[in-house]
Amino acid sequence: MESNKPACCSASRNAIQSNHRMPANDLMPSNGESDKSTEQMILLPGGTFLMGTNDQEGFSSDGEGPVREIEVSSFYIAPCTVTNFEFKQFIHATGYKTEAETFGWSYVFHLFVSEAASMNVIDSVRHSPWWLAVEGADWCHPSGPDSGIEELLDHPVIHISWNDAMAYCRWAGKRLPTEAEWEYAARGGLVQKRYPWGDELKPGGKHMCNIWQGKFPLKNHASDGYEGTAPAQSYDSNGYGLYNASGNIWEWCSDWFSPTYHIEGKKVNPIGPSTGVSKVVRGGSYLCHKSYCNRFRVAARSRNTPDSTTGNMGFRCAADVH
Structure with missing residues (x-):
């Protein structure tokens, strides 16, 4: 299948011309105050697995296929995404300023922008008009300047750039997973299954993940329990x-x-090309729907x-095994 349907992540930041200065890539070094322990992480023994898919639902132009045998060494990976609570600890310890805060705006899905925050909308994405560039939206104001995270501390932190994620990992003595490691872990030991389960x-009619329920992008019935993000430790874990x-x-x-x-x-511990324009994102989101982007499949x-x-x-x- 060709990738004629966009993913539910927004256009890149440079889709909107901003006058804000681009932050430097001098990422926050570890200051020794973070928890560098891997105690709460999952140790995955190295092994081989079949990466990618030849499924007709896959997008060949995204590079999902062909299926290939990949070998990864042992590594640690977190059972959950980093939460607002954890990221808040990082901010308090370091004073780090995220890129959304530096630029002064971030993309918010249109249904989450309040009437008051609509006054802060500076633009929308041309081919995805449901993504609004909202001044004052950032990790601690996820829907705009009149929103907060007090009730969302166990939810995943959002409005995080790749550079921000790298800064947190450096502080925590960890790293981001490679794409191969991510898929190896996400498959949970299953071979060439469409989903982690x-x-x-x-x-049996049981919701296993948080995706769009309804007609995208106008109405989300939230029959899986969540209209936006779910707590980071929701639904059943994989194998x-x-x-x-x-x-x-x-x-x-x-x-x-x-x-x-x-x-x-490389087929052994691949790390991707040495240069590029965009970084890989995996797993889909609460906005994914089969009729729209269908990228909540494990190979997508x-x-x-x-x-x-x-x-x-x-x-x-993720973290190395020493």
Whole structure:
């Protein structure tokens, strides 16, 4: 299948011309105050797995296929994405300023923008007009300047750029997973299944992930329990203990995005091309729907520029085994 349907992550930040200065790439170093322990992380023994898909639902132009055997070494990965509570600790310890805060705006899904915050809308994305550029939207004001995270501390942090995620990882003594590690972990030991739990989206009628329920982008019935983000530890975990590897939020990986690198690239601990324009994001989000983007499948992939921030992008940490 060709990728004629856009992903539910927004356009890149440079889709809107901003007068704000681009933040420097001098990411926040560790100051020794963070928790560098891997105690709460999952240790995955190295092994081989079948990465990608030849499924007719896959988007070949995204580089989902062909299926190939990939080997990864042992690594640690977090069972959940980084939460607002955890990111708040990082901010308090370091004084780090996210890129959304530096630029002064971020992309918010139109249904979450209040009447008051609509006065702060500076633009929309041309081909995805449901994404609004809202002044004052950032990780602690996820829907605009009149919103907060007090009731969302166990939800994944959002409006996080790849650069922000890297800054947090450096402080925490961790790193972002490679795309291969992410898919190895997300599959949970299953072989070539469509989702982290199997091939059926709702086995026995049970909701297994947080995705769009209704007619996109106008009405979300939220029959899975959540209109926006769900708590980071929601639904059943997969066979390796990961939560929300499908849906909820897009997760940054360390790799530069390429639709062709994997065909001739390394098959042992691949790290993606050495350069690029956009970074890989994985897992889909609460805005994904089969009729729209269908990228909450475990083999699906998308991209965004490293400085881009949206109301459905965050990250989970990985770490080396020493």
